[in-house]
Amino acid sequence: MLTAVYKSSKRANTYLYIEKRDDFSKIPDPLMDTFGTPLYVMMFDLSKREKLGIADIKLVQSELTEKGFYLQLPPKEENLLEELKKQNGVDSV
Template identity: 35%
Template sequence: MYCSIYKSSKKDEMYLYVIRPNESEAEGFDPLLVLPEAVRGAFGRATFVMDLELHAERKLARVNVLHVLDSLETKGFFLQMPPEGLINPNAVEPEGLRGA
């Protein structure tokens, strides 16, 4: 399965995996449309990172590839959250999330 990976403009180390669109669908493709509205707002703007071929034997740095494949097949997306050690509970909230 081929997927495209996008990074969040609002959270460091947050990535969105979506099934890569066909070439005919690629123009004007908005990866955020697969996300629920509440998640879309928290993710912010999506910046393309890379395309990747996923299969059961592939190793990913921070997540289990089987979880990613299952989520892509059932939900249409996989959201990779930042590692817990990178989240500072005392950090100032990003501009777009204040009061949320």
């Protein structure tokens, strides 16, 4: 399964995986508006990979098959202040 990957021009660490290079016909317009101009990153054969960086390869394959695209969002960042509050039993600072 050939897969093209694009980086968002508007959102850091946000990537769009699609089935065909430069074919954004299956991407909903609101998503494209939020994603911005897609910046081509690479193309690879997903079926020859055992894993991907932070994305679940089975989920990527499933989404590509069902929807024609997969959107990879950045992982949530830890809020260190909130973690410190929890550890110390503090409600607000």
